[in-house]
Amino acid sequence: MTQRLVIIGAGMASGRLLEELDTSAFDITLFGAEPRGNYNRILLSPVLAGEQEFDDIITHDAAWYACRKITTRFGETVVKIDRQKKLVVTSQGVTPYDKLVIATGSASFLVPVQGNDLLGVVGFRDLDDVEAMLAAARKPGAKAVVIGGGLLGLEAAAALHKQGMDVTVLHLMDHLMERQLDPAAGYLLQKELEGRGIKIVCKAHTAAILGKDHVEAVLLEAGDLFPADLVVMAAGIRPETRLATEAGIRVERGIWVDDTMRTSADDIYALGECVEHDAVVYGLVAPLFDMARVLARTLHGEAAAFVAPTVSTKLKVTGVDLFSVGDFSDGEGCEEIVFRDPARGIYKRLILRDNKIMGVVMYGDTADSGWFFDKLKSGEDISDIRETLIFGPAFQGGELMDPLALVASMPDSAEICGCNGVCKGTIVQAIRDGATDLQAVKSATKASASCGSCSGLVEQVLAAILGDEFKSPAPAGICACTDHSHQDIRRIIRSQQLKSIPAVMQEMGWKTSCGCHVCRPALNYYLLCEWPLDYADDAQSRFVNERNHANIQKDGTYSVVPRMWGGITTPQELRAIADAAEKFNVPTIHVTGGQRIDLLGVQREDLPAIWADLNGAGLVSGHAYSKGLRTVKTCVGSDHCRFGTQDSTGLGIKLEKILWGSWTPHKVKLAVSGCPRNCAEATCKDLGVICVESGYQVSVAGAAGMELKQTEPLASVETEDEVIELAVAFIQLYRESADYLDRPYKWVAKVGLDWVISRVVDDRESRAALVERFEISQSVYRKDPWAEQARPEYRPRKWAALADLTLEAAE
Amino acid sequence: MSTWIDIAALDDIAPRGARVVKTALGCVAIFRTGDDKVFALDDACPHKKGPLSEGIVHGTSVTCPLHNWVISLETGQAQGADEGAVNTYEIKVENGRILLDGTRLRARSAA
Numbered sequence: 001m002t003q004r005l006v007i008i009g010a011g012m013a014s015g016r017l018l019e020e021l022d023t024s025a026f027d028i029t030l031f032g033a034e035p036r037g038n039y040n041r042i043l044l045s046p047v048l049a050g051e052q053e054f055d056d057i058i059t060h061d062a063a064w065y066a067c068r069k070i071t072t073r074f075g076e077t078v079v080k081i082d083r084q085k086k087l088v089v090t091s092q093g094v095t096p097y098d099k100l101v102i103a104t105g106s107a108s109f110l111v112p113v114q115g116n117d118l119l120g121v122v123g124f125r126d127l128d129d130v131e132a133m134l135a136a137a138r139k140p141g142a143k144a145v146v147i148g149g150g151l152l153g154l155e156a157a158a159a160l161h162k163q164g165m166d167v168t169v170l171h172l173m174d175h176l177m178e179r180q181l182d183p184a185a186g187y188l189l190q191k192e193l194e195g196r197g198i199k200i201v202c203k204a205h206t207a208a209i210l211g212k213d214h215v216e217a218v219l220l221e222a223g224d225l226f227p228a229d230l231v232v233m234a235a236g237i238r239p240e241t242r243l244a245t246e247a248g249i250r251v252e253r254g255i256w257v258d259d260t261m262r263t264s265a266d267d268i269y270a271l272g273e274c275v276e277h278d279a280v281v282y283g284l285v286a287p288l289f290d291m292a293r294v295l296a297r298t299l300h301g302e303a304a305a306f307v308a309p310t311v312s313t314k315l316k317v318t319g320v321d322l323f324s325v326g327d328f329s330d331g332e333g334c335e336e337i338v339f340r341d342p343a344r345g346i347y348k349r350l351i352l353r354d355n356k357i358m359g360v361v362m363y364g365d366t367a368d369s370g371w372f373f374d375k376l377k378s379g380e381d382i383s384d385i386r387e388t389l390i391f392g393p394a395f396q397g398g399e400l401m402d403p404l405a406l407v408a409s410m411p412d413s414a415e416i417c418g419c420n421g422v423c424k425g426t427i428v429q430a431i432r433d434g435a436t437d438l439q440a441v442k443s444a445t446k447a448s449a450s451c452g453s454c455s456g457l458v459e460q461v462l463a464a465i466l467g468d469e470f471k472s473p474a475p476a477g478i479c480a481c482t483d484h485s486h487q488d489i490r491r492i493i494r495s496q497q498l499k500s501i502p503a504v505m506q507e508m509g510w511k512t513s514c515g516c517h518v519c520r521p522a523l524n525y526y527l528l529c530e531w532p533l534d535y536a537d538d539a540q541s542r543f544v545n546e547r548n549h550a551n552i553q554k555d556g557t558y559s560v561v562p563r564m565w566g567g568i569t570t571p572q573e574l575r576a577i578a579d580a581a582e583k584f585n586v587p588t589i590h591v592t593g594g595q596r597i598d599l600l601g602v603q604r605e606d607l608p609a610i611w612a613d614l615n616g617a618g619l620v621s622g623h624a625y626s627k628g629l630r631t632v633k634t635c636v637g638s639d640h641c642r643f644g645t646q647d648s649t650g651l652g653i654k655l656e657k658i659l660w661g662s663w664t665p666h667k668v669k670l671a672v673s674g675c676p677r678n679c680a681e682a683t684c685k686d687l688g689v690i691c692v693e694s695g696y697q698v699s700v701a702g703a704a705g706m707e708l709k710q711t712e713p714l715a716s717v718e719t720e721d722e723v724i725e726l727a728v729a730f731i732q733l734y735r736e737s738a739d740y741l742d743r744p745y746k747w748v749a750k751v752g753l754d755w756v757i758s759r760v761v762d763d764r765e766s767r768a769a770l771v772e773r774f775e776i777s778q779s780v781y782r783k784d785p786w787a788e789q790a791r792p793e794y795r796p797r798k799w800a801a802l803a804d805l806t807l808e809a810a811e
Numbered sequence: 812m813s814t815w816i817d818i819a820a821l822d823d824i825a826p827r828g829a830r831v832v833k834t835a836l837g838c839v840a841i842f843r844t845g846d847d848k849v850f851a852l853d854d855a856c857p858h859k860k861g862p863l864s865e866g867i868v869h870g871t872s873v874t875c876p877l878h879n880w881v882i883s884l885e886t887g888q889a890q891g892a893d894e895g896a897v898n899t900y901e902i903k904v905e906n907g908r909i910l911l912d913g914t915r916l917r918a919r920s921a922a
Contacts, residue, residue, distance in 0.1 A: 512869065512870055513845060513846070513870055514827060514845040514869050514870060515869055516867075516869045516870075516874070517866070517867040517869065517874035517879065517881075520867060520869065521867075539825065539828075540825055540826070540827040540828050540867070540868065541827075541867065542867075543867070543876065544865040544866070544876035547865070548865070552862075552865065552876055552877070554859065554877065555860075556860070556861065556862045797823075801830070801831050801832060801833045801838070802818060802819045802823060802824070802830040802831060802832050802841055803818040803819055803832045803833070804832075804833045805816065805818070805832055805833060805834045805835075805911075805913070805916065806833050806834060806835045
């Protein structure tokens with residue numbers, strides 16, 4: 001019979017263990033206290049900072065477990081291990097095991113002071129903590145106190161500051177990150193963070209956390225008081241060992257394990273942050289992954305032994321370069337080489353003993369960290385190069401090496417990926433076995449699969465081995481001005497509250513002074529969508545048609561299309577259109593596919609005058625030129641048609657009156673058909689409504705342009721009001737989350753119809769919020785641009801020539 | 812010899828914008844960049860005569876509104892893989908006024 005393997009804890013260590021195991025050899029049950037599967041906990045900081053989303057950091061999704069036949073029990077806490085009967089107990093019942101793995105990880109260490117259990121006191125360990133912090137950050141002017149100035153505390157502080165909170169860090173020791181940094185580097189880091197506006201207090205002994213139910217302030221023993229809406233406990237972690245202790249398994253600081261990851265109890269193993277190996281407890285990811293490799297082999301009955309690795313540290317705070325490894329405390333026989341450039345904020349320190357590198361601390365410029373790290377691990381004698389050692393590899397041998405040559409010269413044993421312990425030789429082998437891009441190397445070796453900071457290095461190895469065959473990936477940037485993707489830009493605009501095009505370009509490091517014709521219209525749209533009340537539309541970042549509210553034609557003339565609500569018109573309107581066509585010598589009058597009339601060949605300077613005439617008859621812009629709501633096509637429905645089931649024309653007009661004037665990532669076209677015969681061709685629109693006897697079928701994401709695609713069902717509803725609410729919510733979700741110039745069908749293909757349905761149909765709160773945000777935007781944009789642009793003051797400023805030199809030239 | 816003609820105030824053109832001056836032989840587009848430099852070019856793209864004055868101005872280039880050719884405001888040359896050029900005219904700003912050199916315009920009308 002297949003052995004039953006039960007794993008308690010769904011963190012990074014057990015996630016890696018599952019990858020290392022031949023899962024078909026066991027019948028596996030995975031318990032996790034969090035109601036979600038394995039994700040990359042290291043990247044919670046970027047999620048908190050708004051630089052990544054949770055979906056980006058999921059490492060194993062439901063499909064992954066399913067195809068390996070792993071039973072997942074997420075959100076179910078194991079309360080007891082029964083060693084005699086070999087089973088684990090949860091509130092849902094008991095689960096027997098043949099082999100048991102404890103991977104319960106660690107919990108934030110709660111500073112033992114009064115008030116540490118108040119609402120608003122959180123750790124920084126899991127997604128729930130991150131969500132609690134983000135909720136606190138939403139309150140304007142909210143204050144956060146972070147207790148602990150180590151790696152985790154500072155990442156939390158920087159991220160919360162980025163989210164707009166007023167942040168204070170309280171640190172018990174004399175300088176920040178004292179376990180990884182010496183005082184000088186700690187000082188530079190403190191100066192950098194203070195320069196960003198984060199308050200830092202060292203030697204801060206917390207006396208109490210004050211508040212009634214919810215936290216209100218933090219009190220220091222020295223008497224200082226810091227008001228706080230949020231307190232983040234980041235003063236360390238403590239291994240989660242309770243289950244093991246209660247089961248009588250040997251526990252020291254962590255659960256004791258031998259070299260093969262066995263605990264003191266038969267058939268029970270442990271790995272991750274909850275264990276202690278050779279008197280050491282580990283908190284960084286690289287050793288945990290080594291443990292996973294060893295345990296997988298132990299479980300398969302193969303020999304393997306865990307060896308304590310040398311680990312290095314990098315801080316994941318955007319814009320701070322910091323590296324530390326090894327032992328840097330002053331000691332007997334230690335010598336040091338120090339390089340300082342205070343003006344540029346650069347500090348490097350090497351600690352030597354017996355002509356070998358024992359420790360490295362770098363701040364401000366960490367480009368050479370990998371080179372020093374290699375020398376430290378190999379124990380190389382550096383006496384020959386000591387004089388220029390601190391200047392790094394560029395100064396050895398006199399010749400400056402380009403990055404590619406440097407990578408090519410690295411030995412196969414050089415470590416490329418610190419998180420996963422992947423050395424160059426392994427990557428080279430993967431490339432020789434057929435991996436030709438970063439993704440392939442990642443899946444074959446795990447290199448760059450965790451924190452991702454070595455992606456560039458992996459690509460350089462690819463380039464060094466494959467030469468010209470390696471095509472470095474096209475930058476994800478939306479144009480040559482930036483390396484940022486559309487979604488990055490939208491996220492940063494939101495999280496950093498950027499409200500102008502120059503602010504976005506400055507904060508996101510645009511490579512050009514004022515963008516180009518690709519990025520500027522996109523930025524203009526993202527900003528007006530995000531901040532409808534604050535952002536003033538930039539006409540110079542609009543494509544000509546949207547700037548001039550008419551469609552430019554090949555000869556430089558324009559086409560003018562007045563709106564015909566739901567395709568309905570009147571004799572007066574038709575007369576006004578005919579009069580205007582005659583008065584302005586319109587050469588071509590064409591009936592469009594969107595049920596209106598197009599006047600083609602209008603001169604630019606005549607535009608305000610023809611608009612004024614059309615306005616006079618009650619006609620407004622049809623926005624036939626915009627990335628916005630174009631038309632709502634209808635059939636005549638129950639008013640006239642013997643098959644009509646509902647008032648499709650009336651519903652179409654209502655939809656158009658609500659939606660008109662809105663800007664969207666690309667154009668949006670709707671249709672309402674009065675019966676399934678579908679005369680309005682609703683099933684190839686961005687949003688289509690088919691009326692039936694029982695109500696309305698709403699479907700979305702059709703296309704009838706370069707691609708042809710039928711709509712997909714969104715929901716069936718009974719009333720017109722529900723149709724309108726769904727349509728508005730769908731369009732607002734599209735406005736808020738699509739890439740600029742993606743039509744709805746492309747956007748839905750990217751985000752998935754299920755997600756759209758969950759936000760627009762299933763979650764009524766989300767739907768109502770979308771409708772509300774659309775209405776806020778429409779309070780600004782639901783108006784006729786023709787009426788505004790036809791006003792007399794616009795004529796000399798915009799529509800007339802700057803000067804007329806025809807006489808001048810004829811002299 | 813230059814014949815400077817005062818055509819308008821600098822502020823009559825939006826930054827990163829353009830407007831046209833009518834001449835006997837067609838329109839000349841007057842551009843103002845984000846850093847307040849001015850340029851004058853024939854208002855017709857070398858590709859299909861698109862009105863460059865309606866393009867998006869970025870750096871010292873303009874993108875033609877018809878087919879996205881990028882034209883250098885400094886030289887009138889098409890950028891990138893595209894080939895072609897438009898006439899440029901001498902232009903300067905003095906005391907907030909835009910001055911256009913009329914010599915070439917007259918030469919053109921005489922030709």
